[in-house]
Amino acid sequence: MPELSVAVFATDDDQRAVLQVLVDGTSVASTVYSNAALPLTANDPVIRKTQSFAPDVLLVDISTDAVASALRAIELLHQELPNSAVFAVGPMTQPQLIVSTMRAGVREYIERPTSTTDLLEAFVRLTSTRRKPGRESSRGKVFTIVNAKGGSGATTVAVNLALALQSVHHSTALVDLAPLGHCALHLNLKPTFTVSDAVTNLHRLDSSLLDSFMARHERGLQVLAGAAAPTSIEPFAADFARLFDTMVGLFHYIVVDASSRLDSATRLVSNLSEKILLIAHADVASLWSAGRVAQYLGESGSRDRFALVLNRYRKVAGFNEAETEAAIGAPVLWRIPNQYFAVSTAIDRGVPLMQQGNTEIARSISGLAEYLTKDDLEVKRTAWSLFKTV
Numbered sequence: 001m002p003e004l005s006v007a008v009f010a011t012d013d014d015q016r017a018v019l020q021v022l023v024d025g026t027s028v029a030s031t032v033y034s035n036a037a038l039p040l041t042a043n044d045p046v047i048r049k050t051q052s053f054a055p056d057v058l059l060v061d062i063s064t065d066a067v068a069s070a071l072r073a074i075e076l077l078h079q080e081l082p083n084s085a086v087f088a089v090g091p092m093t094q095p096q097l098i099v100s101t102m103r104a105g106v107r108e109y110i111e112r113p114t115s116t117t118d119l120l121e122a123f124v125r126l127t128s129t130r131r132k133p134g135r136e137s138s139r140g141k142v143f144t145i146v147n148a149k150g151g152s153g154a155t156t157v158a159v160n161l162a163l164a165l166q167s168v169h170h171s172t173a174l175v176d177l178a179p180l181g182h183c184a185l186h187l188n189l190k191p192t193f194t195v196s197d198a199v200t201n202l203h204r205l206d207s208s209l210l211d212s213f214m215a216r217h218e219r220g221l222q223v224l225a226g227a228a229a230p231t232s233i234e235p236f237a238a239d240f241a242r243l244f245d246t247m248v249g250l251f252h253y254i255v256v257d258a259s260s261r262l263d264s265a266t267r268l269v270s271n272l273s274e275k276i277l278l279i280a281h282a283d284v285a286s287l288w289s290a291g292r293v294a295q296y297l298g299e300s301g302s303r304d305r306f307a308l309v310l311n312r313y314r315k316v317a318g319f320n321e322a323e324t325e326a327a328i329g330a331p332v333l334w335r336i337p338n339q340y341f342a343v344s345t346a347i348d349r350g351v352p353l354m355q356q357g358n359t360e361i362a363r364s365i366s367g368l369a370e371y372l373t374k375d376d377l378e379v380k381r382t383a384w385s386l387f388k389t390v
Protein backbone atom coordinates (compact mmCIF):
# COMPACT_ATOMS: atom_id res chain seq x y z
CA MET A 1 0.00 0.00 0.00
CA PRO A 2 1.42 3.41 -0.84
CA GLU A 3 2.05 5.31 2.37
CA LEU A 4 -0.70 7.76 3.05
CA SER A 5 0.41 11.00 4.62
CA VAL A 6 -1.73 12.19 7.48
CA ALA A 7 -2.10 15.54 9.26
CA VAL A 8 -3.49 15.19 12.79
CA PHE A 9 -5.51 17.94 14.49
CA ALA A 10 -6.46 17.55 18.14
CA THR A 11 -6.69 20.26 20.74
CA ASP A 12 -6.01 17.76 23.53
CA ASP A 13 -2.30 16.89 23.73
CA ASP A 14 -2.82 13.31 24.92
CA GLN A 15 -5.39 12.57 22.25
CA ARG A 16 -3.09 14.04 19.57
CA ALA A 17 -0.24 11.80 20.72
CA VAL A 18 -2.53 8.73 20.76
CA LEU A 19 -3.82 9.44 17.25
CA GLN A 20 -0.29 9.83 15.93
CA VAL A 21 0.75 6.48 17.39
CA LEU A 22 -2.37 4.77 15.99
CA VAL A 23 -1.88 6.26 12.52
CA ASP A 24 1.77 5.20 12.39
CA GLY A 25 0.79 1.79 13.82
CA THR A 26 -1.32 0.97 10.76
CA SER A 27 1.95 0.85 8.78
CA VAL A 28 0.07 2.05 5.71
CA ALA A 29 0.05 5.67 6.80
CA SER A 30 2.31 8.06 8.63
CA THR A 31 1.80 11.35 10.41
CA VAL A 32 3.51 14.18 8.54
CA TYR A 33 2.14 17.05 10.55
CA SER A 34 0.21 17.58 13.76
CA ASN A 35 -1.26 20.63 15.38
CA ALA A 36 -3.17 21.53 18.53
CA ALA A 37 -4.75 24.57 16.89
CA LEU A 38 -7.72 24.27 14.57
CA PRO A 39 -7.96 26.74 11.68
CA LEU A 40 -10.56 29.45 12.23
CA THR A 41 -10.50 31.34 8.93
CA ALA A 42 -9.51 30.57 5.34
CA ASN A 43 -6.31 32.61 5.64
CA ASP A 44 -5.32 31.08 8.96
CA PRO A 45 -1.58 30.21 8.86
CA VAL A 46 -2.49 26.66 9.97
CA ILE A 47 -4.17 26.16 6.59
CA ARG A 48 -1.10 27.30 4.66
CA LYS A 49 1.19 25.19 6.79
CA THR A 50 -1.02 22.13 6.23
CA GLN A 51 -1.14 22.76 2.47
CA SER A 52 2.66 22.68 2.35
CA PHE A 53 2.55 18.99 3.40
CA ALA A 54 -0.18 18.09 0.86
CA PRO A 55 -1.45 15.33 3.18
CA ASP A 56 -3.70 12.58 1.81
CA VAL A 57 -5.75 12.57 5.01
CA LEU A 58 -6.70 15.27 7.52
CA LEU A 59 -7.58 13.57 10.79
CA VAL A 60 -9.60 15.91 13.03
CA ASP A 61 -10.43 15.03 16.60
CA ILE A 62 -13.77 16.51 17.69
CA SER A 63 -13.49 17.53 21.28
CA THR A 64 -16.96 17.40 22.90
CA ASP A 65 -16.47 20.79 24.56
CA ALA A 66 -15.62 22.55 21.28
CA VAL A 67 -17.87 20.95 18.69
CA ALA A 68 -18.70 24.17 16.83
CA SER A 69 -15.08 25.15 16.24
CA ALA A 70 -14.24 21.59 15.12
CA LEU A 71 -17.07 21.69 12.56
CA ARG A 72 -15.90 25.07 11.31
CA ALA A 73 -12.33 23.76 11.00
CA ILE A 74 -13.53 20.71 9.06
CA GLU A 75 -15.45 22.93 6.64
CA LEU A 76 -12.38 25.11 6.07
CA LEU A 77 -9.98 22.23 5.67
CA HIS A 78 -12.35 20.51 3.23
CA GLN A 79 -12.65 23.70 1.22
CA GLU A 80 -8.99 24.76 1.24
CA LEU A 81 -7.48 21.28 0.75
CA PRO A 82 -9.84 19.71 -1.81
CA ASN A 83 -7.40 16.89 -2.62
CA SER A 84 -7.18 15.69 0.96
CA ALA A 85 -9.80 13.45 2.60
CA VAL A 86 -11.07 14.66 5.97
CA PHE A 87 -11.56 11.97 8.63
CA ALA A 88 -13.20 12.92 11.91
CA VAL A 89 -12.76 11.18 15.25
CA GLY A 90 -15.56 11.63 17.76
CA PRO A 91 -18.29 10.02 19.86
CA MET A 92 -20.77 7.65 18.20
CA THR A 93 -23.53 8.59 20.63
CA GLN A 94 -24.56 11.80 18.87
CA PRO A 95 -26.11 11.07 15.47
CA GLN A 96 -26.68 14.78 14.78
CA LEU A 97 -22.97 15.47 15.23
CA ILE A 98 -22.10 12.71 12.77
CA VAL A 99 -24.53 14.12 10.20
CA SER A 100 -23.12 17.64 10.68
CA THR A 101 -19.54 16.47 10.17
CA MET A 102 -20.58 14.65 6.99
CA ARG A 103 -22.25 17.85 5.72
CA ALA A 104 -19.07 19.76 6.54
CA GLY A 105 -17.17 17.43 4.22
CA VAL A 106 -16.03 14.51 6.38
CA ARG A 107 -15.43 11.35 4.44
CA GLU A 108 -15.04 8.97 7.37
CA TYR A 109 -16.36 9.33 10.89
CA ILE A 110 -14.36 7.16 13.28
CA GLU A 111 -15.44 6.35 16.81
CA ARG A 112 -13.41 7.54 19.78
CA PRO A 113 -11.67 5.70 21.45
CA THR A 114 -10.12 4.70 18.17
CA SER A 115 -8.10 1.62 17.31
CA THR A 116 -5.44 0.95 14.71
CA THR A 117 -7.88 -1.46 13.02
CA ASP A 118 -10.57 1.25 12.66
CA LEU A 119 -8.05 3.61 11.12
CA LEU A 120 -6.57 0.93 8.91
CA GLU A 121 -10.01 0.01 7.53
CA ALA A 122 -10.74 3.66 6.80
CA PHE A 123 -7.38 4.09 5.03
CA VAL A 124 -7.98 0.95 2.97
CA ARG A 125 -11.42 2.23 1.94
CA LEU A 126 -9.84 5.47 0.84
CA THR A 127 -7.12 3.86 -1.25
CA SER A 128 -9.50 1.33 -2.82
CA THR A 129 -11.94 4.05 -3.96
CA ARG A 130 -9.03 6.04 -5.33
CA ARG A 131 -8.13 3.03 -7.39
CA LYS A 132 -11.42 2.65 -9.21
CA PRO A 133 -10.91 1.58 -12.85
CA GLY A 134 -9.89 4.40 -15.07
CA ARG A 135 -7.94 6.18 -12.37
CA GLU A 136 -5.24 3.62 -12.00
CA SER A 137 -6.15 0.97 -14.50
CA SER A 138 -2.66 -0.50 -14.42
CA ARG A 139 -3.29 -1.86 -10.95
CA GLY A 140 -4.59 -5.40 -10.71
CA LYS A 141 -8.04 -6.46 -9.59
CA VAL A 142 -8.69 -8.73 -6.65
CA PHE A 143 -11.50 -11.29 -6.61
CA THR A 144 -12.10 -12.90 -3.23
CA ILE A 145 -13.82 -16.27 -2.94
CA VAL A 146 -15.48 -17.16 0.36
CA ASN A 147 -17.73 -20.10 1.10
CA ALA A 148 -21.06 -19.76 2.86
CA LYS A 149 -20.19 -22.88 4.78
CA GLY A 150 -17.41 -25.44 4.73
CA GLY A 151 -17.18 -27.58 1.61
CA SER A 152 -19.37 -25.39 -0.63
CA GLY A 153 -16.72 -25.26 -3.36
CA ALA A 154 -14.71 -22.06 -2.72
CA THR A 155 -11.36 -23.67 -3.46
CA THR A 156 -12.69 -25.39 -6.59
CA VAL A 157 -14.02 -22.07 -7.90
CA ALA A 158 -10.90 -20.08 -6.89
CA VAL A 159 -8.43 -22.50 -8.50
CA ASN A 160 -10.35 -22.85 -11.75
CA LEU A 161 -11.29 -19.17 -11.98
CA ALA A 162 -7.60 -18.27 -11.57
CA LEU A 163 -6.63 -20.74 -14.34
CA ALA A 164 -9.34 -19.33 -16.62
CA LEU A 165 -8.08 -15.77 -16.07
CA GLN A 166 -4.47 -16.86 -16.54
CA SER A 167 -5.20 -18.55 -19.85
CA VAL A 168 -6.48 -15.26 -21.30
CA HIS A 169 -4.49 -12.59 -19.46
CA HIS A 170 -1.24 -14.36 -18.53
CA SER A 171 -0.86 -12.26 -15.43
CA THR A 172 -2.83 -13.93 -12.69
CA ALA A 173 -1.99 -14.92 -9.14
CA LEU A 174 -3.84 -17.18 -6.75
CA VAL A 175 -3.46 -16.43 -3.04
CA ASP A 176 -4.54 -19.11 -0.58
CA LEU A 177 -5.75 -17.51 2.64
CA ALA A 178 -7.82 -20.49 3.80
CA PRO A 179 -7.30 -21.70 7.38
CA LEU A 180 -5.75 -24.84 5.87
CA GLY A 181 -4.68 -24.26 2.30
CA HIS A 182 -5.90 -26.73 -0.32
CA CYS A 183 -5.06 -24.82 -3.51
CA ALA A 184 -1.63 -26.43 -3.91
CA LEU A 185 -3.21 -29.89 -3.66
CA HIS A 186 -5.81 -29.04 -6.31
CA LEU A 187 -2.97 -27.86 -8.59
CA ASN A 188 -0.54 -30.66 -7.69
CA LEU A 189 2.08 -28.17 -6.55
CA LYS A 190 4.56 -28.67 -3.75
CA PRO A 191 5.25 -25.15 -2.55
CA THR A 192 8.27 -24.34 -0.44
CA PHE A 193 6.77 -21.17 1.00
CA THR A 194 3.37 -19.98 2.14
CA VAL A 195 1.45 -16.74 2.58
CA SER A 196 2.77 -16.42 6.11
CA ASP A 197 6.38 -16.41 4.83
CA ALA A 198 5.40 -13.56 2.54
CA VAL A 199 3.64 -11.53 5.22
CA THR A 200 6.29 -12.04 7.88
CA ASN A 201 8.98 -10.77 5.49
CA LEU A 202 6.98 -7.75 4.49
CA HIS A 203 9.45 -5.21 5.76
CA ARG A 204 11.72 -6.21 2.91
CA LEU A 205 9.11 -7.45 0.50
CA ASP A 206 9.76 -6.36 -3.02
CA SER A 207 8.56 -7.89 -6.24
CA SER A 208 11.50 -10.25 -6.68
CA LEU A 209 11.25 -11.53 -3.12
CA LEU A 210 7.51 -12.03 -3.53
CA ASP A 211 8.17 -13.92 -6.74
CA SER A 212 10.48 -16.32 -4.90
CA PHE A 213 7.72 -17.09 -2.40
CA MET A 214 5.31 -18.12 -5.13
CA ALA A 215 4.95 -21.50 -6.80
CA ARG A 216 4.42 -21.58 -10.55
CA HIS A 217 1.82 -23.86 -12.09
CA GLU A 218 2.59 -25.34 -15.52
CA ARG A 219 -0.07 -23.07 -17.07
CA GLY A 220 1.82 -20.01 -15.80
CA LEU A 221 -0.43 -19.27 -12.84
CA GLN A 222 1.56 -17.97 -9.85
CA VAL A 223 0.41 -19.37 -6.53
CA LEU A 224 1.03 -18.05 -3.04
CA ALA A 225 0.26 -21.20 -1.11
CA GLY A 226 -1.76 -21.43 2.07
CA ALA A 227 -1.03 -22.68 5.56
CA ALA A 228 -0.04 -26.35 5.70
CA ALA A 229 -0.95 -26.57 9.38
CA PRO A 230 -3.54 -24.75 11.46
CA THR A 231 -1.98 -21.80 13.19
CA SER A 232 -3.28 -19.63 15.97
CA ILE A 233 -0.95 -16.70 15.37
CA GLU A 234 -2.33 -14.64 12.56
CA PRO A 235 -0.40 -11.82 10.95
CA PHE A 236 -1.65 -8.32 11.53
CA ALA A 237 -4.19 -7.11 8.97
CA ALA A 238 -1.87 -4.25 7.95
CA ASP A 239 0.67 -6.82 6.75
CA PHE A 240 -1.94 -8.19 4.37
CA ALA A 241 -2.63 -4.69 3.12
CA ARG A 242 1.03 -4.31 2.20
CA LEU A 243 1.18 -7.75 0.59
CA PHE A 244 -1.85 -7.01 -1.59
CA ASP A 245 -0.52 -3.63 -2.51
CA THR A 246 2.62 -5.28 -3.86
CA MET A 247 0.51 -7.89 -5.65
CA VAL A 248 -1.82 -5.46 -7.43
CA GLY A 249 1.26 -3.75 -8.79
CA LEU A 250 2.51 -7.04 -10.27
CA PHE A 251 -0.54 -8.91 -11.57
CA HIS A 252 -3.64 -8.05 -13.59
CA TYR A 253 -5.82 -10.39 -11.58
CA ILE A 254 -5.47 -11.80 -8.10
CA VAL A 255 -7.85 -14.51 -7.01
CA VAL A 256 -8.03 -15.06 -3.25
CA ASP A 257 -9.29 -18.33 -1.80
CA ALA A 258 -10.50 -17.39 1.67
CA SER A 259 -12.73 -20.52 1.87
CA SER A 260 -14.13 -20.42 5.42
CA ARG A 261 -11.69 -17.91 6.89
CA LEU A 262 -13.69 -15.17 8.58
CA ASP A 263 -11.42 -12.70 10.32
CA SER A 264 -9.91 -9.26 9.97
CA ALA A 265 -7.61 -10.41 7.15
CA THR A 266 -10.56 -11.59 5.02
CA ARG A 267 -12.42 -8.39 5.84
CA LEU A 268 -9.51 -6.30 4.77
CA VAL A 269 -8.98 -8.23 1.55
CA SER A 270 -12.75 -7.95 0.87
CA ASN A 271 -12.37 -4.19 1.17
CA LEU A 272 -9.65 -4.27 -1.46
CA SER A 273 -11.62 -6.56 -3.79
CA GLU A 274 -13.44 -5.76 -6.97
CA LYS A 275 -15.91 -8.53 -6.17
CA ILE A 276 -16.41 -10.93 -3.30
CA LEU A 277 -17.93 -14.17 -4.50
CA LEU A 278 -19.89 -16.03 -1.88
CA ILE A 279 -20.03 -19.69 -2.84
CA ALA A 280 -23.25 -21.28 -1.60
CA HIS A 281 -25.55 -24.18 -2.34
CA ALA A 282 -29.22 -23.58 -3.01
CA ASP A 283 -30.36 -24.99 0.34
CA VAL A 284 -31.68 -23.34 3.48
CA ALA A 285 -28.61 -23.84 5.72
CA SER A 286 -26.17 -22.70 3.06
CA LEU A 287 -28.17 -19.60 2.14
CA TRP A 288 -28.72 -18.71 5.79
CA SER A 289 -24.95 -18.90 6.32
CA ALA A 290 -24.34 -16.84 3.16
CA GLY A 291 -26.42 -14.03 4.65
CA ARG A 292 -24.48 -14.11 7.92
CA VAL A 293 -21.10 -14.19 6.17
CA ALA A 294 -22.05 -11.29 3.87
CA GLN A 295 -23.20 -9.29 6.86
CA TYR A 296 -20.00 -9.91 8.81
CA LEU A 297 -17.59 -9.25 5.95
CA GLY A 298 -19.66 -6.36 4.59
CA GLU A 299 -19.68 -4.45 7.88
CA SER A 300 -16.45 -2.72 6.98
CA GLY A 301 -17.81 -1.22 3.77
CA SER A 302 -17.62 -3.80 0.97
CA ARG A 303 -21.30 -4.82 1.08
CA ASP A 304 -22.20 -3.69 -2.45
CA ARG A 305 -19.46 -5.81 -3.99
CA PHE A 306 -20.80 -9.14 -2.77
CA ALA A 307 -22.32 -11.59 -5.22
CA LEU A 308 -23.64 -15.11 -4.82
CA VAL A 309 -22.35 -18.02 -6.86
CA LEU A 310 -24.62 -21.03 -6.55
CA ASN A 311 -22.44 -24.10 -6.78
CA ARG A 312 -23.64 -27.67 -7.45
CA TYR A 313 -26.64 -25.92 -8.92
CA ARG A 314 -29.71 -27.77 -10.02
CA LYS A 315 -33.27 -26.60 -10.27
CA VAL A 316 -35.06 -27.16 -6.98
CA ALA A 317 -38.83 -26.90 -6.75
CA GLY A 318 -39.83 -23.97 -4.53
CA PHE A 319 -36.42 -22.25 -4.65
CA ASN A 320 -37.07 -18.57 -5.31
CA GLU A 321 -33.99 -16.74 -6.52
CA ALA A 322 -35.41 -13.23 -6.16
CA GLU A 323 -36.38 -13.91 -2.53
CA THR A 324 -32.91 -15.32 -1.87
CA GLU A 325 -31.22 -12.24 -3.31
CA ALA A 326 -33.41 -9.95 -1.23
CA ALA A 327 -32.79 -11.92 1.97
CA ILE A 328 -29.02 -12.03 1.52
CA GLY A 329 -28.68 -8.58 -0.02
CA ALA A 330 -26.50 -9.82 -2.88
CA PRO A 331 -27.35 -10.77 -6.46
CA VAL A 332 -26.98 -14.31 -7.83
CA LEU A 333 -24.13 -13.78 -10.27
CA TRP A 334 -23.49 -17.30 -11.51
CA ARG A 335 -24.60 -20.91 -11.29
CA ILE A 336 -22.12 -23.76 -11.53
CA PRO A 337 -23.44 -27.22 -12.41
CA ASN A 338 -23.31 -30.19 -10.08
CA GLN A 339 -20.74 -32.66 -11.42
CA TYR A 340 -19.44 -34.56 -8.48
CA PHE A 341 -17.44 -37.17 -10.36
CA ALA A 342 -15.59 -34.67 -12.57
CA VAL A 343 -14.84 -32.31 -9.67
CA SER A 344 -13.74 -34.89 -7.14
CA THR A 345 -11.47 -36.76 -9.56
CA ALA A 346 -9.94 -33.44 -10.66
CA ILE A 347 -9.06 -32.71 -7.03
CA ASP A 348 -7.83 -36.24 -6.30
CA ARG A 349 -5.59 -36.26 -9.38
CA GLY A 350 -4.38 -32.67 -8.96
CA VAL A 351 -5.49 -31.88 -12.52
CA PRO A 352 -7.99 -29.01 -12.32
CA LEU A 353 -11.18 -28.94 -14.38
CA MET A 354 -9.82 -26.18 -16.61
CA GLN A 355 -7.09 -28.53 -17.77
CA GLN A 356 -9.48 -31.33 -18.59
CA GLY A 357 -11.04 -30.29 -21.83
CA ASN A 358 -14.20 -28.57 -22.77
CA THR A 359 -16.61 -29.86 -20.12
CA GLU A 360 -19.83 -28.15 -19.05
CA ILE A 361 -18.32 -27.14 -15.70
CA ALA A 362 -15.12 -25.74 -17.31
CA ARG A 363 -17.28 -23.70 -19.71
CA SER A 364 -19.27 -22.40 -16.75
CA ILE A 365 -16.15 -21.23 -14.90
CA SER A 366 -14.60 -19.62 -17.98
CA GLY A 367 -17.95 -17.86 -18.49
CA LEU A 368 -17.67 -16.55 -14.93
CA ALA A 369 -14.13 -15.30 -15.64
CA GLU A 370 -15.34 -13.59 -18.80
CA TYR A 371 -18.22 -11.97 -16.95
CA LEU A 372 -15.95 -10.66 -14.18
CA THR A 373 -13.59 -9.02 -16.67
CA LYS A 374 -16.12 -7.83 -19.24
CA ASP A 375 -15.65 -4.15 -18.46
CA ASP A 376 -11.87 -4.22 -18.53
CA LEU A 377 -10.52 -2.19 -21.40
CA GLU A 378 -7.54 -4.43 -21.91
CA VAL A 379 -9.71 -7.46 -22.50
CA LYS A 380 -9.95 -8.12 -26.20
CA ARG A 381 -13.32 -9.51 -27.10
CA THR A 382 -11.68 -12.05 -29.37
CA ALA A 383 -9.55 -13.36 -26.54
CA TRP A 384 -12.49 -15.12 -25.01
CA SER A 385 -13.75 -16.68 -28.21
CA LEU A 386 -10.27 -18.05 -28.86
CA PHE A 387 -10.07 -19.35 -25.32
CA LYS A 388 -10.13 -23.10 -25.13
CA THR A 389 -10.26 -25.08 -21.95
CA VAL A 390 -7.89 -27.75 -23.32
Ligand SMILES: Nc1ncnc2c1ncn2[C@@H]1O[C@H](COP(=O)(O)OP(=O)(O)OP(=O)(O)O)[C@@H](O)[C@H]1O
Nearest residue numbers: 147150151152153154155156259338339340343344
Ligand atom coordinates in the same frame (compact mmCIF):
# COMPACT_ATOMS: atom_id res chain seq x y z
N1 LIG B 1 -19.68 -28.07 -8.91
C1 LIG B 1 -19.50 -29.14 -8.15
N2 LIG B 1 -20.15 -30.30 -8.41
C2 LIG B 1 -19.98 -31.37 -7.61
N3 LIG B 1 -19.18 -31.41 -6.57
C3 LIG B 1 -18.51 -30.30 -6.24
C4 LIG B 1 -18.62 -29.12 -7.02
N4 LIG B 1 -17.80 -28.19 -6.46
C5 LIG B 1 -17.23 -28.76 -5.38
N5 LIG B 1 -17.64 -30.04 -5.25
C6 LIG B 1 -17.24 -30.98 -4.19
O1 LIG B 1 -17.27 -30.33 -2.95
C7 LIG B 1 -16.09 -30.63 -2.22
C8 LIG B 1 -15.61 -29.38 -1.51
O2 LIG B 1 -15.11 -28.48 -2.47
P1 LIG B 1 -14.01 -27.39 -2.10
O3 LIG B 1 -12.90 -28.01 -1.36
O4 LIG B 1 -13.74 -26.62 -3.33
O5 LIG B 1 -14.90 -26.49 -1.10
P2 LIG B 1 -14.44 -25.37 -0.06
O6 LIG B 1 -15.59 -24.46 0.09
O7 LIG B 1 -13.16 -24.80 -0.47
O8 LIG B 1 -14.24 -26.24 1.25
P3 LIG B 1 -13.41 -25.92 2.60
O9 LIG B 1 -14.44 -25.52 3.59
O10 LIG B 1 -12.75 -27.23 2.95
O11 LIG B 1 -12.42 -24.87 2.29
C9 LIG B 1 -15.07 -31.16 -3.18
O12 LIG B 1 -14.43 -32.27 -2.63
C10 LIG B 1 -15.83 -31.52 -4.41
O13 LIG B 1 -15.88 -32.89 -4.56
Ligand SMILES: [Mg+2]
Nearest residue numbers: 154155178259
Ligand atom coordinates in the same frame (compact mmCIF):
# COMPACT_ATOMS: atom_id res chain seq x y z
MG1 LIG C 1 -11.36 -24.59 0.58
